[in-house]
Amino acid sequence: MVKAVVGANWGDEGKGKITDMLAENADIVIRFQGGANAGHTIINEYGRFALHTLPSGVFYSHTTSIIGNGVALDIPKLFKEINEVTSQNVPTPKILVSDRCQIVMPYHVLFDAYEEERLGGKSFGSTKSGIAPFYSDKYAKIGFQVSELFDEDVLREKVERVCALKNVLLEHLYHKDPIDPAELLNTLHEYRDMVAPYVCDVSLFLDKAIKEGKTILLEGQLGTLKDPDHGIYPMVTSSSTLAAYGAIGAGIPPYEIKQIVTVCKAYSSAVGAGAFVSEIFGDEAQELRVRGGDKGEFGATTGRPRRMGWFDCVASKYGCRMQGTTDVAFTVLDVLGYLDEIPVCVGYELDGEVTTDFPVTAKLEKCKPVLKTLPGWKCDIRGIKKYEDLPENCRGYIEFIEKEIGYPITMVSNGPSREDIIYRESPLSK
Numbered sequence: 001m002v003k004a005v006v007g008a009n010w011g012d013e014g015k016g017k018i019t020d021m022l023a024e025n026a027d028i029v030i031r032f033q034g035g036a037n038a039g040h041t042i043i044n045e046y047g048r049f050a051l052h053t054l055p056s057g058v059f060y061s062h063t064t065s066i067i068g069n070g071v072a073l074d075i076p077k078l079f080k081e082i083n084e085v086t087s088q089n090v091p092t093p094k095i096l097v098s099d100r101c102q103i104v105m106p107y108h109v110l111f112d113a114y115e116e117e118r119l120g121g122k123s124f125g126s127t128k129s130g131i132a133p134f135y136s137d138k139y140a141k142i143g144f145q146v147s148e149l150f151d152e153d154v155l156r157e158k159v160e161r162v163c164a165l166k167n168v169l170l171e172h173l174y175h176k177d178p179i180d181p182a183e184l185l186n187t188l189h190e191y192r193d194m195v196a197p198y199v200c201d202v203s204l205f206l207d208k209a210i211k212e213g214k215t216i217l218l219e220g221q222l223g224t225l226k227d228p229d230h231g232i233y234p235m236v237t238s239s240s241t242l243a244a245y246g247a248i249g250a251g252i253p254p255y256e257i258k259q260i261v262t263v264c265k266a267y268s269s270a271v272g273a274g275a276f277v278s279e280i281f282g283d284e285a286q287e288l289r290v291r292g293g294d295k296g297e298f299g300a301t302t303g304r305p306r307r308m309g310w311f312d313c314v315a316s317k318y319g320c321r322m323q324g325t326t327d328v329a330f331t332v333l334d335v336l337g338y339l340d341e342i343p344v345c346v347g348y349e350l351d352g353e354v355t356t357d358f359p360v361t362a363k364l365e366k367c368k369p370v371l372k373t374l375p376g377w378k379c380d381i382r383g384i385k386k387y388e389d390l391p392e393n394c395r396g397y398i399e400f401i402e403k404e405i406g407y408p409i410t411m412v413s414n415g416p417s418r419e420d421i422i423y424r425e426s427p428l429s430k
Contacts, residue, residue: 005218058093
């Protein structure tokens with residue numbers, strides 16, 4: 001059976017914890033898109049980790065962790081991460097890398113920084129990890145596949161050809177030093193030697209695994225609202241964040257994906273620029289930010305303080321719809337225990353009218369939140385294992401949001417560790 005774990009919103013919803021938890025009963029965990037530009041924070045018996053490229057199933061000795069063909073593979077960062085994980089007494093994970101995976105090149109990181117510098121105040125808030133230049137090259141058909149590292153004639157010719165193109169941009173657009181083709185070729189030889197033991201035909205491996213009845217988890221990065229087609233374009237990422245892309249980014253048939261667990265936070269947060277209707281500011285935002293997550297709401301990769309907001313039913317309903325949600329995992333609910341009252345965004349006011357449908361970006365930027373206030377529960381809910389043991393107002397909050405978004409909340413996370421989870425039977429899943 002194939003299951004996908006994806007985000008409903010702007011990312012940072014807690015997908016790493018949910019993947020880590022579900023991986024206990026999985027054979028294979030696959031990252032299917034994105035790169036090392038965002039992180040998944042995980043807390044388990046080995047400690048606290050921020051994973052950027054490795055799938056969140058690497059902590060189990062029975063799982064195989066796969067870097068799918070849809071990933072932007074930064075080879076040095078992958079191996080740095082493997083070393084960081086194993087240095088904390090995690091058993092060496094079983095890792096496979098797709099031979100069709102494409103490589104983040106050293107110049108992608110440079111071009112990312114140079115373009116943000118050139119754009120100045122009109123920049124996209126990039127993490128400067130080389131992701132947009134990487135995907136630009138992939139679709140311009142001048143990217144480097146892992147398989148090409150092992151064909152010296154192809155590699156040498158391509159390095160010369162691509163450097164000639166890049167050096168024109170470096171000289172005339174960015175006024176920076178050119179790339180030395182010989183130096184780049186040497187770097188790619190180092191990459192080849194690092195990745196060689198892990199490379200395989202991943203889609204063939206998965207085909208066999210599916211036929212053998214293995215349990216496979218697809219792990220997405222970021223969330224619906226960062227999808228380049230269906231998100232808050234242009235303040236989006238460069239690869240599809242939807243579960244549907246999991247089939248492409250892993251190399252499996254789309255009909256094999258049977259369960260789509262969409263992760264929603266009990267409040268909202270976002271890193272980077274872009275429309276964010278339920279955003280809050282000042283002391284109110286700072287208190288939620290400091291209390292949020294397991295060590296506050298700061299980016300796992302960048303350390304940037306996240307923008308904060310109340311739960312957005314409009315964005316979350318849309319996010320779940322676009323993912324094809326079968327189950328909602330509702331995370332960081334314990335954080336809200338300090339509030340007397342909890343506002344929830346239930347609609348958007350646009351040009352004097354209220355809508356509960358998520359609009360395109362130009363309209364989204366004109367929207368104002370329509371808030372409904374629910375009573376808080378004013379206590380710590382960590383350690384509770386049964387849904388019926390949660391405070392009445394806490395259950396009321398969950399059930400109100402479930403009704404508003406229209407998708408079954410079957411998992412409630414009430415703490416940062418793997419064990420802090422409440423499974424629930426939702427009336428919507430019957």
